[in-house]
Amino acid sequence: xxxxxxxxxxxxxxxxxxxxxxxxxxxxxxxxxxxxxxxxxxxxxxxxxxxxxxxxxxxxxxxxxxxxxxxxxxxxxxxxxxxxxxxxxxxxxxxxxxxxxxxxxxxxxxxxxxxxxxxxxxxxxxxxxxxxxxxxxxxxxxxxxxxxxxxxxxxxxxxxxxxxxxxxxxxxxx
Numbered sequence: 001x002x003x004x005x006x007x008x009x010x011x012x013x014x015x016x017x018x019x020x021x022x023x024x025x026x027x028x029x030x031x032x033x034x035x036x037x038x039x040x041x042x043x044x045x046x047x048x049x050x051x052x053x054x055x056x057x058x059x060x061x062x063x064x065x066x067x068x069x070x071x072x073x074x075x076x077x078x079x080x081x082x083x084x085x086x087x088x089x090x091x092x093x094x095x096x097x098x099x100x101x102x103x104x105x106x107x108x109x110x111x112x113x114x115x116x117x118x119x120x121x122x123x124x125x126x127x128x129x130x131x132x133x134x135x136x137x138x139x140x141x142x143x144x145x146x147x148x149x150x151x152x153x154x155x156x157x158x159x160x161x162x163x164x165x166x167x168x169x170x171x172x173x174x
């Protein structure tokens with residue numbers, strides 16, 4: 001009986017020390033990526049995130065149902081691995097998709113993003129130029145579907161694809 005309790009005690013001590021070591025590594029990683037850094041007042045303003053993306057994207061051309069933009073993967077939208085952050089991909093895809101919808105739907109028509117599907121095929125490295133091409137796949141009375149492709153500008157490599165479905169909100173009948 002004493003042998004068994006000693007064995008359990010030693011296992012608990014080993015687990016405790018490895019858990020502490022693991023917790024210290026996690027804390028070190030979070031500190032390294034800036035979890036404790038304070039956010040400046042200018043970054044807390046309303047629509048800061050929208051302004052950040054608007055300044056990042058440059059429109060190449062707009063046609064009925066199509067839009068093409070480009071941007072550079074700046075450090076502000078890069079992740080810990082020095083490539084475009086997945087959240088930035090989603091935010092850019094949403095912006096481009098809304099712009100595509102607005103080429104076929106009236107500005108006063110309310111739309112709601114119902115679905116955004118993104119395939120992360122590869123990584124866009126920091127400081128790389130990326131082209132985003134969006135096109136309306138289908139636009140009907142109730143929905144509009146937009147497809148987007150993100151390609152590296154210098155070699156045309158496909159890095160991300162995205163599809164967005166927008167629902168058209170009904171007009172109020174007063």
